[in-house]
Amino acid sequence: MHYEISGSGEHNILFIHGFGGSSGLWKWQREFFKNSCRVLSIDLPGHGKSPWNGETVSDMAEDLTRVMDMVGADNAHIVASSFGGLAALQWAEAFPGRAASLTFAGSLPKFTAADDFPAGLNIERIRKLSGQFDGDVEGVLDIFFRSLFTKEERAAGQYAKVRELRRGLPLPQRDALKAFLDILEMTDLRETLRRVRCPVQFILGDQDYICPLTVVAPLKALKPDARVHVLKGCGHFPFLTEP
Numbered sequence: 001m002h003y004e005i006s007g008s009g010e011h012n013i014l015f016i017h018g019f020g021g022s023s024g025l026w027k028w029q030r031e032f033f034k035n036s037c038r039v040l041s042i043d044l045p046g047h048g049k050s051p052w053n054g055e056t057v058s059d060m061a062e063d064l065t066r067v068m069d070m071v072g073a074d075n076a077h078i079v080a081s082s083f084g085g086l087a088a089l090q091w092a093e094a095f096p097g098r099a100a101s102l103t104f105a106g107s108l109p110k111f112t113a114a115d116d117f118p119a120g121l122n123i124e125r126i127r128k129l130s131g132q133f134d135g136d137v138e139g140v141l142d143i144f145f146r147s148l149f150t151k152e153e154r155a156a157g158q159y160a161k162v163r164e165l166r167r168g169l170p171l172p173q174r175d176a177l178k179a180f181l182d183i184l185e186m187t188d189l190r191e192t193l194r195r196v197r198c199p200v201q202f203i204l205g206d207q208d209y210i211c212p213l214t215v216v217a218p219l220k221a222l223k224p225d226a227r228v229h230v231l232k233g234c235g236h237f238p239f240l241t242e243p
Contacts, residue, residue, distance in 0.1 A: 001063040002049035003042045005071055007034025011100070012073045014064070015041040018082025018107070019180050020141050022048030024169045028243035029079070040076065042067060044084065046176020048169065057183060061091035068098065079103045081239065082210075083111075083180055089189045092196045101199040106211050106236045109189040109222070119215035123185055130181045137174050148236035150207045162240045194222045201227035205234025205241075 004023055013033050015026040023041035030039050044060060046052030055063070064087065068076060075098045080088040085107030092099040111120040132140045145166070146154070153159055193200070200223050204211050216228055231238040 001042055001045065001060075001067055003040055003067045003071075004030075005038065005040050006030060007037055007039045009037040011037045012068075012076035013037050013039050014068070014073075014076040014078050015039070016064075016078065016080040016084030016088055017041075017044065017047065018080075018084050019184070020047070020145065020172055020177060021081065022169045022172075024048065024165065025081070025240065026079075027165060029239060032243075038071075038073070040067065040071065040073070044087065044176075046173040046179070048172075052173045052176040052179075054175075054179065057086050057090045057187060058094070060087040061094050064088075064091045065095055065098070074098065075100045077101045077103070079105060079239075080107050081105045082107050082236065083184060085109070086111075086183065086187055086189060089192050089196065092198060093192050096197065099196070099198045101201070102196065103201050103203065105203045105239045106205060106208055107202075108211055108215065108219075109193040110187070111184040111210070112188075117190070117215070117218055119211055119218075121184075121210060126181050126185050130178050133174055133177050133181075137177065138171055141172070141177070148208075148210070149241065150205075150233065150235045152233055153235055153241045156241070158241050158243075162237075165240075190222055193219075199227075200225075201229065203229045203231065203238055205236060205238045206230050206232050207234060208236045208238075210236050 023043050026041045033039050043050040045055040077100045078088045085104045113120045
C-alpha cells in the first residue's frame with residue numbers, strides 16, 4: 001500500500017480516501033495539519049500508486065497496520081472519506097487501541113439503503129454503475145464524481161480547484177473499482193460502529209444524496225456519543241469544497 005508522510009508532532013493523523021480517489025485528494029488538509037502533526041495519507045488498493053491484488057476490507061485494515069508499523073506510529077486519528085470509512089472501521093475494531101479517534105467525512109458504516117437505514121445507494125444503481133465501468137472508465141468516473149457535488153458547489157470557484165487537483169491524480173484500476181462497488185453493496189458495519197470505543201465524529205454535507213441527514217438519527221442510535229457536524233450547501237465531499 002502506497003503512503004505519503006509529512007510534518008511532525010505529538011499526534012498522528014491518517015487520511016483515507018474513498019471510491020475512485022487517491023491520497024492526493026487530501027492535499028489541502030495535509031498542508032494544514034503538517035504544521036502541528038505527523039500526517040499520513042494512503043492509496044487504497046488499485047487506487048493512486050497502490051497495486052490491486054483482490055484485497056478485501058479486512059486486508060485493507062491489515063495494510064493500514066503495516067503502514068503505521070513502518071513509520072513507527074502506535075496510534076493515529078483517522079479521517080476517512082466515503083468508502084474509506086469501511087476500511088477505517090474494520091481497522092479500528094481489529095486493532096483496538098490504535099485508533100485515537102475516527103472522523104467520517106461523507107462516510108457511513110453501510111452504503112446501501114434499507115428500511116432501517118435511510119441512506120446510501122440502492123443496489124440497482126450500484127450494479128448499473130459497475131456495468132458502466134466495463135466501458136470508458138475515466139468518462140464514467142468523471143460523471144459519477146461530478147454528481148457528488150451540488151449545482152451550487154460546481155458553480156463556485158473552489159470547484160475549479162477541485163477539478164484541477166483531480167486531473168493530476170492517477171486513474172484507478174477498473175477491477176478495483178468494480179470490486180469496491182461489490183464491497184459497498186455487501187458490507188454492513190453498523191454493529192462494528194456500535195462496538196468501537198474511540199471518539200467518533202461524522203461530517204456531513206446537508207445536500208449529500210448518499211449520506212442524507214435522515215441518517216443522523218440511526219447513526220446516533222448506534223453511537224449516542226458520536227459528534228455530528230453538518231456543513232450547509234455541501235454534497236458528498238465537504239472536505240474538498242470547504243477544506
